Amino acid sequence: xxxxxxxxxxxxxxxxxxxxxxxxxxxxxxxxxxxxxxxxxxxxxxxxxxxxxxxxxxxxxxxxxxxxxxxxxxxxxxxxxxxxxxxxxxxxxxxxxxxxxxxxxxxxxxxxxxxxxxxxxxxxxxxxxxxxxxxxxxxxxxxxxxxxxxxxxxxxxxxxxxxxxxxxxxxxxxxxxxxxxxxxxxxxxxxxxxxxxxxxxxxxxxxxxxxxxxxxxxxxxxxxxxxxxxxxxxxxxxxxxxxxxxxxxxxxxxxxxxxxxxxxxxxxxxxxxxxxxxxxxxxxxxxxxxxxxxxxxxxxxxxxxxxxxxxxxxxxxxxxxxxxxxxxxxxxxxxxxxxxxxxxxxxxxxxxxxxxxxxxxxxxxxxxxxxxxxxxxxxxxxxxxxxxxxxxxxxxxxxxxxxxxxxxxxxxxxxxxxxxxxxxxxxxxxxxxxxxxxxxxxxxxxx
Numbered sequence: 001x002x003x004x005x006x007x008x009x010x011x012x013x014x015x016x017x018x019x020x021x022x023x024x025x026x027x028x029x030x031x032x033x034x035x036x037x038x039x040x041x042x043x044x045x046x047x048x049x050x051x052x053x054x055x056x057x058x059x060x061x062x063x064x065x066x067x068x069x070x071x072x073x074x075x076x077x078x079x080x081x082x083x084x085x086x087x088x089x090x091x092x093x094x095x096x097x098x099x100x101x102x103x104x105x106x107x108x109x110x111x112x113x114x115x116x117x118x119x120x121x122x123x124x125x126x127x128x129x130x131x132x133x134x135x136x137x138x139x140x141x142x143x144x145x146x147x148x149x150x151x152x153x154x155x156x157x158x159x160x161x162x163x164x165x166x167x168x169x170x171x172x173x174x175x176x177x178x179x180x181x182x183x184x185x186x187x188x189x190x191x192x193x194x195x196x197x198x199x200x201x202x203x204x205x206x207x208x209x210x211x212x213x214x215x216x217x218x219x220x221x222x223x224x225x226x227x228x229x230x231x232x233x234x235x236x237x238x239x240x241x242x243x244x245x246x247x248x249x250x251x252x253x254x255x256x257x258x259x260x261x262x263x264x265x266x267x268x269x270x271x272x273x274x275x276x277x278x279x280x281x282x283x284x285x286x287x288x289x290x291x292x293x294x295x296x297x298x299x300x301x302x303x304x305x306x307x308x309x310x311x312x313x314x315x316x317x318x319x320x321x322x323x324x325x326x327x328x329x330x331x332x333x334x335x336x337x338x339x340x341x342x343x344x345x346x347x348x349x350x351x352x353x354x355x356x357x358x359x360x361x362x363x364x365x366x367x368x369x370x371x372x373x374x375x376x377x378x379x380x381x382x383x384x385x386x387x388x389x390x391x392x393x394x395x396x397x398x399x400x401x402x403x404x405x406x407x408x409x410x411x412x413x414x415x416x417x418x419x420x421x422x423x424x425x426x427x428x429x430x431x432x433x434x435x436x437x438x439x440x441x442x443x444x445x446x447x
Contacts, residue, residue: 016364019374020356021074023363025051027127027382028077031389034126035079035119036066042115045106048080050087075356083107088395088423091416113408120400127386128329134379136318136325138372143313144320149181151201152312155219157239158271163210164309169202181311188215194250218248219306222373225365226358226444227302232281234303235272236369242269251305258283259299287348289335295348332383351444355437358444394419394426 029051036046045065052071059069078087082103085092091109104110108119149170154162170178173187174197188197194214201208218240223229240248243257244266257266265282281301288298316324342348354362359381366377389397399422407413414422 015368016360019363019367020360023359023374023378023381024074024076026378027130027385028074030126030130030382031123031385032077032079034122034124038122039079039081039108039115039119040064042111042118043106044108044111044115044119045082046079047082047084048078050080051077053078053087081108083109088427089400090419090423093416113404117401117404117408120397120404123397124386124389127382127389131329131332131379131383131386132322132325134325134375134382135328136321138376138379139324140315140318140321142372144316144324145181145311146314149178149183150312151309153310155217155237155239155306155308155310157213157217157219157308158241158274160213162213164199164201164212165203167203167312168208170199171202171207172198172200174198184309185215185307194253213308214250215308216250216252216305217308218243218251218254219308220303221306222304223369224302224304225362227300228281228284229302230365232268232279232301234268234270234279234281234301236306237272239271240268241271241276243267254305258301261299263299287342287352295342328379329383332380333387336384336387350436351440353437353440355434355439355441357438357441361441361445393429394422395430396426399426 032049032051036049039046047065048067048069050069050071052074053076054071054073057070057072059067061067080087081089083092083096083099084090085095089108096104096107096109099107099110108116111119151164151166151168151170153166154164170181170184172178173184174191176183176187178184178187184197184199191197194216196211196213197215199210199212201210220229220234220236220238220240222236223234240254242248243254244261246253246257248254248257261283263283263285265280268279268281270277270279283299283301285297285299287295288300290296339348339352343350343353363374363377367374390401392398392402394400394403403414403419403422413419
C-alpha cells in the first residue's frame, strides 16, 4: 500500500480506494455470510450472495443453487433468499404462490418467525464476532505486559544516553515502589517539571541505581487520520524538538503550546531517524472526549504521545485474548452510541459524522501507518456496521427484527401496505443520512 502511494500516477487515488475496498469488502462479506450461513442452518435457501451492487464482475453458482457474485459498486452487499422480491427481502407473493409446500418451507418468508429472527440478527452478530477475533489476534501478536514491570523496548532520542536496558526489572522510581509498569509513568507525572528520574532496577541478578531520562518526551505514538498532524506529515516515532520556536521536554508542553496557538500555524522542528525537519502545522478546534466521558471543544493537531519505555510482553492465553477482544468491542460500541447521542442532542457538531468519502480517506491514511493499525480499523468498522444494522429502521436488520417481533406477538405479519410505507421511510432516512454524511466529507475536503 505504501508502494502505491509512492507512484505519481496512482498515489492519491489507489492508495485510498484499495484500502477502502479491502476494509468494506471484508466487513460486508462477514456480515452477509452471517445471514447466509445461519439461514442455511435454519433450512432457508439462498438464491444470491452478492458483494457489491450494480453490474456483475464475477459470479459462480454452487451445488446448492446459490449464485455467488462480485458486483462493481463495493458499497455493501446482500443475500437474496428464496421468496425475496429484491435485495431488501421484500416478499414476492407470486413466487410464493407458485411454490410447493416443501419449497415454501425452504423460503425466507415461509420459514418460522424464530428462524427469520435468527437470520437477520446473524449479520450484526458476525460483525461483532469478527471484531472480537481481530482484537484478540492483535493482542496475541503484540503481547501483554509481563507480570513483573520489565523494560521491553526503548525509543531512540537525539543526544540522549540510555541508562535503562531492555530486561531491567523496575523496583522503585524516585524512591517509590513500582509494582506495575504504569507506576513509573504515574510517578514521573507527579514531578513539578520534566527531568531525569531516579530508578532502581534488578539487572543480571543484582540491584542497580541509575538516573534515567524523563519517560514522557514529545514522542509521537500515533497520528489521527484526517488531522492537521496527518496533513503536515507527522509520523509515529517522530520526536518533536521544538514547537513555535520553544524547546520541548515533554509531550504535555507540546499540548499546552497547541492549546495556546488559537488555531494559528506553528512550526514544528521534528527529529526523524537522525534527520531534523521543519513541519508547519495549523491546529484546529474539534470535539474531543474528556476523562469524565463527555465532550469538549479543544484546539488540537491530532497526535498521541508515546512513552520512551515500553514494557516487556508475553503471549496471553487464548481466553484472555478473547476477553480483551470482547472488552474492546464493548468500548467501541459505547463510544459510538455516546458519539451518536451527542450529535443528536447537539452536544457535539454533526460535522463529526463520516460518510463513505471520509471512511475511504481514513482507510487510506490508516493503511499507510502500518498493517496493525489497518487491521484494527477493520475491527472498528465491523463494529460500526454491526451496530448500525441493529437500529430499528426498516430496510436495516433491526427493522426486520422489529417486524418479526410484531408478527410473533400478533400471530401475523404487518400488512404489505404498512411494510411498504415503513420500508420507504426507512430507505429515505438512510439515503438522507448518506447524503448528509457525504456533504460533510466534501466540505471537509474542500476546507
